[in-house]
């Protein structure tokens with residue numbers, strides 16, 4: 001079997017954990033498998049590197065940031081290779097560019113275009129364990145790029161696709177995908193099987209256990225993913241196209257996202273095309289908008305509120321203020337808040353079951369939590385609330401659906 005295994009930062013945080021992971025890798029190898037391993041940077045290395053950069057230059061270029069951040073993963077694979085060498089197994093560590101992980105040029109948030117499997121194949125043919133630095137690639141200018149926080153999961157799936165792997169195992173610090181983040185919701189339980197669609201929603205709505213792009217890619221190419229713990233040895237969660245539960249629960253999970261900025265454009269002139277003007281301006285600047293709320297006009301004005309990822313906060317503010325200065329957009333005032341969080345429920349079963357949203361709102365009402373905005377789709381309901389209510393909201397909503 002050809003297996004791609006990925007180990008996250010906490011799984012390789014110190015020498016003892018590196019040895020533990022080396023044990024997992026070498027066991028898979030000894031069982032006769034071809035083993036390709038993707039590693040993240042150790043522990044908090046990526047955060048530490050970001051902090052280091054800030055001390056030198058508060059606004060470094062994205063290119064140089066990628067140059068710096070890619071070092072974390074390179075350190076990880078080299079150390080792991082040394083550990084596995086020490087155990088007497090044949091092993092080689094490779095960077096993203098040695099492997100040929102070709103990406104777009106969007107530094108800090110690059111997308112993988114293609115992976116060249118030649119080098120890895122050669123190494124596997126020599127019966128070596130192949131360690132690949134996650135999260136990094138190379139663009140058409142031969143510059144180093146990174147894939148966005150949590151991006152090593154996506155490296156693993158991309159390699160699994162390129163090598164036509166039989167299985168892609170994502171090892172982390174929890175036993176699998178839970179009905180909510182077990183760190184914040186102690187009653188959360190492990191999900192045995194989850195569909196790509198549900199997992200994609202959960203990951204996109206803030207469950208950082210998997211990078212959302214990794215799920216997107218796994219779905220597109222039908223890669224069977226397993227999320228499991230590098231600590232416990234327990235069976236994990238399988239992510240696949242359809243799941244075999246006898247009775248489908250309406251809701252499979254609850255997620256929160258605190259990296260959100262809420263914009264309120266107040267007193268917009270109430271004429272046709274105003275929403276078009278505002279949102280096409282944002283689209284032109286590649287700002288993704290999430291929840292949108294438009295009030296009924298008062299007099300000849302109306303207000304439009306929306307949320308964006310907090311990474312886009314400054315750019316979004318600049319763009320809207322600039323449009324006022326140039327008279328492209330006429331409004332009275334702009335209010336921006338990052339004291340908000342989004343709490344969501346996800347479940348493929350909710351489309352056929354009326355009342356799921358109402359049940360969620362009831363849980364929030366009982367907990368005395370005020371809802372600012374709501375958005376729904378066939379498989380999710382999201383609410384925007386005050387950031388300080390976020391964990392309490394997750395626990396209340398989770399208790400309502402899962403107890």
Ligand code: ADP
Nearest residue numbers: 008009010172173177178180181183207208209
């Ligand atoms: P890694 O370093 O292995 O990539 P991450 O920190 O990216 O690990 O992801 C694992 C973390 O995701 C867990 O420690 C957990 O707190 C968090 N998490 C959030 N939502 C969920 C969920 N629904 N199920 C499991 N873990 C979750």
Ligand code: ASP
Nearest residue numbers: 040046135149150151152
């Ligand atoms: N080291 C990177 C991060 O911390 C990538 C990853 O862990 O997947 O975001």
Ligand code: MG
Nearest residue numbers: 008150208209
């Ligand atoms: Mg991760």
